[in-house]
Amino acid sequence: MTDDVYDRQGFGKETGMGARPALLLIDFVNGFADPEMLGGGNIAQAIAASRPLLHFARSSNWPVAHSRITFAADGADKNPFCAKVPALAALTASNPARQVVDALAPAAGELVVDKTVPSAFFGTALTQWLISRGVDSVVVAGCTTSGCVRASVVDAMSWGFRVTVAKDCVGDRAKAPHEANLFDMEQKYADVVPFSAIAKQFGRA
Amino acid sequence: MTDDVYDRQGFGKETGMGARPALLLIDFVNGFADPEMLGGGNIAQAIAASRPLLHFARSSNWPVAHSRITFAADGADKNPFCAKVPALAALTASNPARQVVDALAPAAGELVVDKTVPSAFFGTALTQWLISRGVDSVVVAGCTTSGCVRASVVDAMSWGFRVTVAKDCVGDRAKAPHEANLFDMEQKYADVVPFSAIAKQFGRA
Amino acid sequence: MTDDVYDRQGFGKETGMGARPALLLIDFVNGFADPEMLGGGNIAQAIAASRPLLHFARSSNWPVAHSRITFAADGADKNPFCAKVPALAALTASNPARQVVDALAPAAGELVVDKTVPSAFFGTALTQWLISRGVDSVVVAGCTTSGCVRASVVDAMSWGFRVTVAKDCVGDRAKAPHEANLFDMEQKYADVVPFSAIAKQFGRA
Amino acid sequence: MTDDVYDRQGFGKETGMGARPALLLIDFVNGFADPEMLGGGNIAQAIAASRPLLHFARSSNWPVAHSRITFAADGADKNPFCAKVPALAALTASNPARQVVDALAPAAGELVVDKTVPSAFFGTALTQWLISRGVDSVVVAGCTTSGCVRASVVDAMSWGFRVTVAKDCVGDRAKAPHEANLFDMEQKYADVVPFSAIAKQFGRA
Numbered sequence: 001m002t003d004d005v006y007d008r009q010g011f012g013k014e015t016g017m018g019a020r021p022a023l024l025l026i027d028f029v030n031g032f033a034d035p036e037m038l039g040g041g042n043i044a045q046a047i048a049a050s051r052p053l054l055h056f057a058r059s060s061n062w063p064v065a066h067s068r069i070t071f072a073a074d075g076a077d078k079n080p081f082c083a084k085v086p087a088l089a090a091l092t093a094s095n096p097a098r099q100v101v102d103a104l105a106p107a108a109g110e111l112v113v114d115k116t117v118p119s120a121f122f123g124t125a126l127t128q129w130l131i132s133r134g135v136d137s138v139v140v141a142g143c144t145t146s147g148c149v150r151a152s153v154v155d156a157m158s159w160g161f162r163v164t165v166a167k168d169c170v171g172d173r174a175k176a177p178h179e180a181n182l183f184d185m186e187q188k189y190a191d192v193v194p195f196s197a198i199a200k201q202f203g204r205a
Numbered sequence: 206m207t208d209d210v211y212d213r214q215g216f217g218k219e220t221g222m223g224a225r226p227a228l229l230l231i232d233f234v235n236g237f238a239d240p241e242m243l244g245g246g247n248i249a250q251a252i253a254a255s256r257p258l259l260h261f262a263r264s265s266n267w268p269v270a271h272s273r274i275t276f277a278a279d280g281a282d283k284n285p286f287c288a289k290v291p292a293l294a295a296l297t298a299s300n301p302a303r304q305v306v307d308a309l310a311p312a313a314g315e316l317v318v319d320k321t322v323p324s325a326f327f328g329t330a331l332t333q334w335l336i337s338r339g340v341d342s343v344v345v346a347g348c349t350t351s352g353c354v355r356a357s358v359v360d361a362m363s364w365g366f367r368v369t370v371a372k373d374c375v376g377d378r379a380k381a382p383h384e385a386n387l388f389d390m391e392q393k394y395a396d397v398v399p400f401s402a403i404a405k406q407f408g409r410a
Numbered sequence: 411m412t413d414d415v416y417d418r419q420g421f422g423k424e425t426g427m428g429a430r431p432a433l434l435l436i437d438f439v440n441g442f443a444d445p446e447m448l449g450g451g452n453i454a455q456a457i458a459a460s461r462p463l464l465h466f467a468r469s470s471n472w473p474v475a476h477s478r479i480t481f482a483a484d485g486a487d488k489n490p491f492c493a494k495v496p497a498l499a500a501l502t503a504s505n506p507a508r509q510v511v512d513a514l515a516p517a518a519g520e521l522v523v524d525k526t527v528p529s530a531f532f533g534t535a536l537t538q539w540l541i542s543r544g545v546d547s548v549v550v551a552g553c554t555t556s557g558c559v560r561a562s563v564v565d566a567m568s569w570g571f572r573v574t575v576a577k578d579c580v581g582d583r584a585k586a587p588h589e590a591n592l593f594d595m596e597q598k599y600a601d602v603v604p605f606s607a608i609a610k611q612f613g614r615a
Numbered sequence: 616m617t618d619d620v621y622d623r624q625g626f627g628k629e630t631g632m633g634a635r636p637a638l639l640l641i642d643f644v645n646g647f648a649d650p651e652m653l654g655g656g657n658i659a660q661a662i663a664a665s666r667p668l669l670h671f672a673r674s675s676n677w678p679v680a681h682s683r684i685t686f687a688a689d690g691a692d693k694n695p696f697c698a699k700v701p702a703l704a705a706l707t708a709s710n711p712a713r714q715v716v717d718a719l720a721p722a723a724g725e726l727v728v729d730k731t732v733p734s735a736f737f738g739t740a741l742t743q744w745l746i747s748r749g750v751d752s753v754v755v756a757g758c759t760t761s762g763c764v765r766a767s768v769v770d771a772m773s774w775g776f777r778v779t780v781a782k783d784c785v786g787d788r789a790k791a792p793h794e795a796n797l798f799d800m801e802q803k804y805a806d807v808v809p810f811s812a813i814a815k816q817f818g819r820a
Contacts, residue, residue, distance in 0.1 A: 333533055
């Protein structure tokens with residue numbers, strides 16, 4: 001029934017990828033991988049599924065960027081986000097919870113973006129980095145689907161990049177928000193396809 | 206069950222409003238009010254419920270800003286958003302569908318923000334306008350909950366404003382995305398309360 | 411003597427243009443062309459010199475964007491810029507002074523950016539427009555050299571675009587600020603060359 | 616003669632400070648203090664003059680932010696700025712040259728902004744930090760006057776803050792660009808006054 005009105009009004013057209021993609025890995029850090037901290041749900045599966053995606057991007061010489069939440073240890077940059085979700089303020093530079101998971105650790109030359117808000121583009125140098133590398137589209141993986149991934153996808157599209165969400169490579173602590181946000185993104189902001197379809201499009205399935 | 210993990214991890218704290226609020230009315234335009242175009246669902250109710258909210262803000266001397274989608278008639282600014290949702294490209298300056306509904310028409314001195322993306326803050330002068338008016342928090346009404354409202358709320362919070370969503374004054378073309386996005390916003394980005402609670406907080410219930 | 415320290419510290423390297431340039435015409439409006447209003451100096455010459463540049467860009471199918479200052483007639487968007495320079499507030503939508511000069515009038519499909527600040531990138535959709543058109547570098551003409559041109563050049567470079575200032579196509583109301591800002595831009599932000607050199611680089615001198 | 620046209624056209628009005636100022640210290644790092652590296656001119660005097668300003672701001676409980684250029688050691692974030700000025704790329708996290716000078720070292724709770732471009736506002740969380748602290752105006756000190764100070768002042772004003780440049784607390788490696796940029800800023804973007812006048816305005820001369 002929900003789909004009916006979206007179909008009738010012409011939402012959800014496919015936009016396809018560009019010729020010069022980058023890979024964005026959103027907030028795949030230890031604290032979001034750990035169900036005892038801020039993780040849970042299908043995040044572990046998304047991390048596992050992102051390994052071949054990262055390998056594919058690297059072997060294709062795509063620019064790769066990683067984002068993570070990092071707050072100052074002295075509380076200098078507390079903001080409304082950590083007022084809503086106080087546990088975020090513990091993600092300081094020295095806390096292993098804010099490090100990217102080992103399975104997807106950044107390599108030399110990859111950008112690591114520290115942020116204090118949901119979107120990897122907001123208050124960071126990510127947009128200018130993508131421009132200076134000639135990128136025209138982004139593939140997004142990460143967590144959580146309903147949080148930092150959604151916010152980053154909306155911004156990526158708003159900045160003028162074509163966006164593809166790697167459906168099996170995004171995860172969330174709870175199933176219902178995961179599904180609801182995949183729906184919103186597919187209808188309005190991005191193509192949502194499995195990694196296998198991305199690999200196939202670039203002739204290397 | 207979804208709520209369980211959010212509770213356990215400490216999401217959804219109340220942040221309260223500030224001392225110098227502004228009202229943001231997001232995309233309450235004819236085209237989104239009309240179920241035959243891009244509207245439907247509970248958007249008509251949200252427009253009706255926003256009349257006393259707008260009256261309250263004006264009589265409280267809050268800054269008031271309205272946003273609307275506007276694309277160039279010659280196609281000069283087509284972007285990935287209207288690639289996903291082609292109907293948006295018809296919202297040009299001369300199209301009555303992109304005008305704010307009469308019931309909530311902008312008054313002299315209120316800001317009208319034209320945009321080509323979901324968030325009213327993105328690629329517009331809204332943030333600088335709020336800063337120059339000394340605003341510390343925003344109350345958000347508008348449509349759709351799962352689209353331009355959600356994107357604007359995430360940006361408002363990311364810019365450092367405390368955000369309150371007027372729950373009865375936001376609407377969407379379909380019920381499930383409306384509910385899912387109210388949940389996300391309340392857990393992570395904003396307080397979500399009815400207009401009556403906002404009026405009460407400012408001593409004028 | 412000034413140049414000595416810049417040379418010794420390694421400023422002013424040439425960066426060259428990219429493969430997918432755009433042309434930015436900054437604030438070439440009637441009010442800045444008129445010495446009785448906000449114009450004077452060598453602005454008239456810069457407008458004349460920009461005609462072949464604009465023709466070259468159009469015949470090369472470069473994206474072309476024009477910027478202009480536009481304030482709301484009801485004073486809704488007054489800001490610190492028009493507090494410093496009150497004459498700017500008169501540049502409202504219905505004022506011919508804020509229109510692009512006839513000699514360089516925007517053609518269909520070219521972007522026209524309205525702004526209330528010096529930089530054409532600030533609080534506007536220009537960056538996202540350049541990204542969605544795959545641009546990697548910009549050629550800048552306009553006025554004034556020490557004002558909106560300088561601010562736009564700093565932002566263009568900061569966004570990650572390689573920047574070339576068309577030296578004979580920028581003008582200012584007074585000679586000393588014109589020269590001082592050409593110096594700053596050449597040392598730190600952009601290549602500064604005459605239009606003839608730009609045409610030659612693209613094989614069409 | 617230059618002043619004539621500016622006077623006649625109504626530039627350079629005083630805007631005054633707001634009620635909730637912050638202090639911005641721009642790029643006062645060892646590498647810009649050292650004439651053998653990127654320093655020289657009157658930068659040493661500006662650092663000395665900024666000590667009482669910083670003391671004043673702290674004892675007034677103003678928010679204080681420091682900016683510095685920081686590039687990744689692996690070259691991941693090279694950009695057009697370090698293409699124009701290659702020496703900047705050496706300012707990496709482990710290089711003492713990019714540390715704030717001891718005389719003005721950041722205290723706990725003060726924001727330290729890392730950036731790869733001239734303006735402290737560009738691609739950083741500075742704007743959102745100022746908003747969340749309720750700031751309505753900024754006092755700017757730092758170096759260089761013709762580079763990162765100028766760019767930060769233009770952005771601060773564009774964001775809607777009233778801006779005061781502490782004239783004796785900004786410095787540059789060469790005298791002519793220092794003077795030219797003080798002129799531009801005073802005419803168009805900021806009040807330019809000595810620290811003593813700032814202290815007097817807040818009743819503590």
